[in-house]
Amino acid sequence: MEEEPVSSTWPLLPLFWQNFTPENTARIADLRKEKADQEGHSDPSKVRIENLPRELRCLQPPQEPEDGEWRVFGNKYTLVDELPKLEDMGIQRLFPNPEERDQDGKHFDRATILKRSAKSLLLNFLELTGLLATNPEAAEEKITDIRDILINFHHLINEYRPHQARESLISMMQAQLDRTRAETNAIRDAKDKAERILEGLGSLKIEDVASEAVPEGKDVWRDDREAWDALVGESTS
Template sequence: MAEEQDSRRASLFPAPPPFYTHFTPENKDKLKEFQASAAKDSDGDGGNASKKLPAELVCLIPPKPPTDQYHSFGQIWSLPERHPTLKELNIPQLFPEPNNESYNVDRAQELRRLSKSLLLNYLELVGIMGMSPEEYAEKVYHLRIHLINIHELINNYRPHQARETLIAMMEEQLEKTRQETEDNKKACAKIRVLMGSLSSFDAGGLLDTTADSSTTATSSAAADTSDAATAAAAAANSHSGSNGASSGGEERDKSSWEALQQAGLIQ
């Protein structure tokens, strides 16, 4: 039975645990009633109440969170999570252990050495399979140990790889920001040059001549309009004065319209 449970936990897609059938609304109601009755009991506490629970209700109480280690898919994981060493996994370590002061192991050289040794063991395995195939197990074990050590050395490069990747990303972003800043400065310089050329641009005197002629025409038109309006107003006033107050508002309006028509202000 224990072996069956271990194989179930270690399988890639394990079946759900058998106690999942106890998670029913009826059992949840029973658990609430049991906890309510245990709370009313002055002698009962949480630990004793959990021991007195029926078997189908015990699994409904969540376990305490792990503090040291926990099991998952047939493997033991430690808290806080960390990568176990080869010694902790009872695997022979084929490269020297670094000292505490500095890491003086050349990983690249050790990887080359292990790769050559792995190739040599593979050639020996091929020879053994041709002469005495029953002795293959030892060479396969050696190949496995070499591959695990190579993988361990490669994993030791992960922090260095992460730092170098982050440094490369930051340098790329910095270079991109500098390039954008330089492009903005060049665009601002071009705009300043263009604005400076527009301030001194006269198109061969055409702009000044046109401005002078338009100003003169506007001034003369304004003077004519002012004179015509003054004459129309004077004529309206003189005409309204000769007719007297008896002419009324209609006569004043009529004379004003006639004066404006004579001045050419209206059609």
């Protein structure tokens, strides 16, 4: 069976990657440092140079957009990543605004609202199936209700993202701290073992050992090697 030819391949890399050479990097670093010294900037990396040679233009990052917004593949992004309001997206809000919460003395319980939204979503779905069976023309309004519930549900979950990021960072830092403490304790245990071994060796009397006659046929070097191997095994265990 013949293999089908590939109709489309990945696009080639932009040719400007060839400009990222050690020589060009060193050249633009020297130009930045020179201009920073002339203008009195403390950080040469933040200095922008006009009229750069063609091979160095791609090594200088573009400026930030003045209005803080830019588009990529039709989607709009902002420098300040904020959760958009439901009203700005034309969606009916089904729970209080952040400015209106906790004003009546009651705590705003997101978990309870999420549970209610889930139950309401199931109920509306059952109603939608009934309408599709009896009166399909009236199902559009019910579909809009389900869409609003889903978007509100997703929006309320997204309000947890900053809290999730903080908790994830705390968990990572705690794991790093525990790992560092375990390594420190292991080093201290190895140090204590080494000190005990050295104390045991220091208690030996060299004069007594040297004065003893070596029995005939006894391999002294073999005994020393066995003692050394035992010492190394004790220190590494």
